[in-house]
Amino acid sequence: MTIKDVAKKAQVSIATVSLVINNNKRISEETKQKVNSAIRDLNYYPSRSARGLVSRKTGNIGFILTENHFLRSEPFYTQIFLGAEFEAHNKEFYVLLTTVPAASKSNNKLPRFVLEKNVDGIIIAGTVSHKLISALSGYTLPIVYVDYYPEGKESSAVLIDNYGGGKTATEHLISLKHKNIAFLGGNISHPSIKHRFEGFKSALEAHKLPFGTNSSVVDEVDTSRDNGYKAAKKLLKNNPGVTAIFACNDAVAIGAMQYLASEGYSVPNDISIIGFDDVEPARLTTPALTTIAVPKQELGSEAVKLMNRLLEDKKVRSHTITVGVELVVRNSTARKK
Amino acid sequence: MTIKDVAKKAQVSIATVSLVINNNKRISEETKQKVNSAIRDLNYYPSRSARGLVSRKTGNIGFILTENHFLRSEPFYTQIFLGAEFEAHNKEFYVLLTTVPAASKSNNKLPRFVLEKNVDGIIIAGTVSHKLISALSGYTLPIVYVDYYPEGKESSAVLIDNYGGGKTATEHLISLKHKNIAFLGGNISHPSIKHRFEGFKSALEAHKLPFGTNSSVVDEVDTSRDNGYKAAKKLLKNNPGVTAIFACNDAVAIGAMQYLASEGYSVPNDISIIGFDDVEPARLTTPALTTIAVPKQELGSEAVKLMNRLLEDKKVRSHTITVGVELVVRNSTARKK
DNA sequence: GTATTTTAGTTAAACGATTAACTAAATTCT
DNA sequence: AGAATTTAGTTAATCGTTTAACTAAAATAC
Numbered sequence A, B: 001m002t003i004k005d006v007a008k009k010a011q012v013s014i015a016t017v018s019l020v021i022n023n024n025k026r027i028s029e030e031t032k033q034k035v036n037s038a039i040r041d042l043n044y045y046p047s048r049s050a051r052g053l054v055s056r057k058t059g060n061i062g063f064i065l066t067e068n069h070f071l072r073s074e075p076f077y078t079q080i081f082l083g084a085e086f087e088a089h090n091k092e093f094y095v096l097l098t099t100v101p102a103a104s105k106s107n108n109k110l111p112r113f114v115l116e117k118n119v120d121g122i123i124i125a126g127t128v129s130h131k132l133i134s135a136l137s138g139y140t141l142p143i144v145y146v147d148y149y150p151e152g153k154e155s156s157a158v159l160i161d162n163y164g165g166g167k168t169a170t171e172h173l174i175s176l177k178h179k180n181i182a183f184l185g186g187n188i189s190h191p192s193i194k195h196r197f198e199g200f201k202s203a204l205e206a207h208k209l210p211f212g213t214n215s216s217v218v219d220e221v222d223t224s225r226d227n228g229y230k231a232a233k234k235l236l237k238n239n240p241g242v243t244a245i246f247a248c249n250d251a252v253a254i255g256a257m258q259y260l261a262s263e264g265y266s267v268p269n270d271i272s273i274i275g276f277d278d279v280e281p282a283r284l285t286t287p288a289l290t291t292i293a294v295p296k297q298e299l300g301s302e303a304v305k306l307m308n309r310l311l312e313d314k315k316v317r318s319h320t321i322t323v324g325v326e327l328v329v330r331n332s333t334a335r336k337k
Numbered sequence C: 001g002t003a004t005t006t007t008a009g010t011t012a013a014a015c016g017a018t019t020a021a022c023t024a025a026a027t028t029c030t
Numbered sequence D: 001a002g003a004a005t006t007t008a009g010t011t012a013a014t015c016g017t018t019t020a021a022c023t024a025a026a027a028t029a030c
Helices: A003-010 A014-021 A029-042 A048-055 A067-071 A076-090 A130-136 A162-175 A191-206 A225-238 A250-262 A296-312 B003-010 B014-021 B029-042 B048-055 B067-071 B076-090 B130-136 B162-175 B191-206 B225-238 B250-262 B296-312
Strands: A060-066 A094-100 A121-125 A143-146 A156-160 A181-184 A244-247 A272-274 A291-293 A320-323 A326-328 B060-066 B094-100 B121-125 B143-146 B156-160 B181-184 B244-247 B272-274 B291-293 B320-323 B326-328
Touching: A003 A014, A003 A029, A014 A029, A048 B048, A060 A067, A060 A076, A067 A076, A067 A094, A076 A094, A076 A121, A076 A296, A076 B076, A076 B094, A094 B076, A094 B094, A121 A296, A143 A296, A156 A162, A156 A296, A162 A181, A162 A191, A162 A244, A162 A272, A162 A291, A162 A326, A181 A191, A181 A225, A181 A250, A225 A244, A225 A250, A244 A250, A250 A272, A296 A320, B003 B014, B003 B029, B014 B029, B060 B067, B060 B076, B067 B076, B067 B094, B076 B094, B076 B121, B076 B296, B121 B296, B143 B296, B156 B162, B156 B296, B162 B181, B162 B191, B162 B244, B162 B272, B162 B291, B162 B326, B181 B191, B181 B225, B181 B250, B225 B244, B225 B250, B244 B250, B250 B272, B296 B320
Parallel strands: A060 A094, A060 A121, A121 A143, A143 A156, A156 A320, A181 A244, A244 A272, B060 B094, B060 B121, B121 B143, B143 B156, B156 B320, B181 B244, B244 B272
Antiparallel strands: A291 A326, B291 B326
16 A cells, blocks of 8 residues: 555545645645545555655654663653653654663764664753764754753753752751751762752751751762662761751662661651652652652653654754652651651 | 765665675675775765665564553563563664553554554564454564463464462462462453462462462452552451462552551561562562562563564564563561461 | 736656666686 | 686666646636
8 A cells, every 4th residue: 555556546646645645735625535535445654664765754753861771770761761752652753762871981882773864853861971962963863851961062951950859858858857967969970969969058058057078978979779878878977966868869868768777777767868759669668758759751751842842843942941840748757856 | 975975985886885785695705895994984874764665674663562551650561661672772673662542442543653664563562452453463564472462363472471470479378388378369351360360279279278269359450559459358358367368460469468557467477478570669568578570671572582583584483482480589478377 | 818826736856775687707517 | 618607796676755846727917
C-alpha cells in the first residue's frame, strides 16, 4: 500500500494525495473526501522513511542521558525519561534514548541518532561533558536541557526550582524549632546541588541562624546512598550537636538515616532529616522520609512540549522553564525536643 | 555530506561506497581503504531515512507495553524496558516505545510505528489483547513476547520461570517448618500468576502438606498493593491459623504486610511472608522482604537478543527462552515458632 | 469582452541510499 | 592459446514520499 495505490483508487495524482495528507488548503473539499476515503479503504499510512528522506523530518526526538544516571537505582532520571515518552506519545513523536559516558570522562563521540540524522531535536538530561555539547553545536538541531544547562550559551532548558526547594526544606526544619541545622551534599559542583545549598544558606540567614563550616559536608564524590552514609559519619564527628539535617537528595538522606540507625540515633526523635527529590524509596523507609517532591515526569513532559514548540515554530526564542517543587511532610522530621 | 561527496572524493561510484559501507566482499582492500579514508575525512554517516527507504530496514524495534503496566509504581516493566534499551544499544537498534490500552479494553488500533513501517520487529511485554495480536499478524513483523505469550500460536517469547519460582518460594517456607501456608494471588487468570500458584501447589503436594480452599485468595482484580491489603484481610478471616504467606508478587506482599502491621501482627515472628519479583521497594520495607528475584533487565535484554537473531537470520525458528529466578532471603521470613 | 488573478490540481525533480544487472579486466581451466 | 570463470567495479533503477514549478479552468476586474 503506497501513495500510488491511493492515487489510482482516488483517480488523482500522487501529489494530490500528499497534499491531502498534509492538509494543504489548495485542495477542494470534494477531492479531499475522495482521497480520504481511498486512504481509509486501503488502510494506507505514509511511510516514515520515505517522508523523512525528502522532508527532513524524522518524527523522532533524541534523549541523551549519562551512563551513571541511567544505571542509578533511584529512578530519578528514568522518571524524567518516562515523562518525556508519555508526552512524546501525545505529540506524535518517538523518543530515541542513548547514554553517553559521564561528564567527567571526556568524550565527544556523538550519538548515532545524530550522525544518522535520525532525530529532529535533542533532549539532554543531566550533566554532560562540554565536549559533547560543542560537538553537537556543529549540527543545527534544537536542544532542550533538563536539570542542567551549560553556562554561557543561551539555551532552552527545563529546570527544577532547587533554590526555592532548598529554602523550603530548611524553613521546614526551622519552623520545627531546630537551631543546629546541617546540609549534607554530595559533590557541590553540580549546579542543582549548589542551588539547593544556596537555598539552605539563605534560609538560615533570613532567620539569623548561624552557619559554620561544620554545618555542611559537601566533599563526597557524588550523591549516592554510600556517600550519604559517609557524609553523615563525618558530620556527626564534626558537629555532634546537630539536631536537623537537610540532605541534598533522598539517596543521601537514606544513606544518612542508615548511618544514624547504625549508631543508635533515633529519627526523628534525636535528629530530624529531610531529603530532596521524592523518589519511590523515600516513601518506604522507616520512618518515611520527609522530602521536597520534584515532579520528575513533568520535567520530561515539559521538555518535550518545549521541544515541540521549538520544532513547530522556528522563531520561538530559546528559553527556560522552572518547575516548582513541593514539601512533603512524612515522619522523619519532628519538632525539636 | 552525502554518499555522493564521498564517491567524488574517493573517485569511485556511489555504488562502491555503498558496498564498502555494507562491507561487501566484492571490493578490494585497496579501494576499501580509499573509500574509508574519504568517509573519515568527510565525517560521513549514511542517513537512516534514505537507507530505510530502499532497504526496508529501519534499525528500530517497537516495544509495546500496556498502559497499566507503564503507569504502575513498581517499576517491573520499566526495568524490562530499560534492559531492552541497553541491549538495543549494543546491537545498534533504537527502541520505540508505545503503550496500548489494557488487554481487557478491546482495541485493535495498531501502534503508529507499525502503520508507518518504522520498526523491524516488535517486542510485546505483558498481557495485551487478542485483537491487537491478530491485527498485528497482518504484518510480517517478527514478534517477541516477554512475560506472556498467546496460547495456540507458535511464537517467540522470553518467559520467567514462574513455576520453579513458586516452588522455590514455597519450599523456603516449608524448610522453615511452616505447615499452614497460604497463597495470596491477584487475578489468577494471568498466566504468570497461575504458574506461580501451580508451583506453590506442587511444592505443598511434594511435602504432603494440606491445601484447602482457604489456603489461597485469588479473586482480587489485580496484583496491586491495595489488593494485597484486601486479600490479606480475607485470608486472615478465613484462615486465622496461617503462619506463612507466599504472595504472588512483591506489591501484593507489601500490601499484605501493611494489613498485618495494622492488625498488630509481627512479621516474621507471627507470620512469615515471601514475595515475588524483587522490585526496589521490597528492599526497603520493614522488615525487608524475602522474595524471588526476577532478573528484569535480563528479560528485556534477552528479548532484544532474540529479536536480533530473528532479524539477522530469517530461518531461525521461533522459540522460547525461560530465564531463571533466585530466592533472596531477607527478614520477612523466619522459622516457625 | 478581454485581461488578470485565483483556484485546484498535475508534472517532474529530488531526497540519499541499496542493489540487480551489467561489464571489463584478470585469472583459471583445459 | 582460447574459452570459461572469477574479480572488482559501474550503471541505472528503485524505494515512497514531498514540493517547486507549471497549467488549465474558473472567478474577478476593468
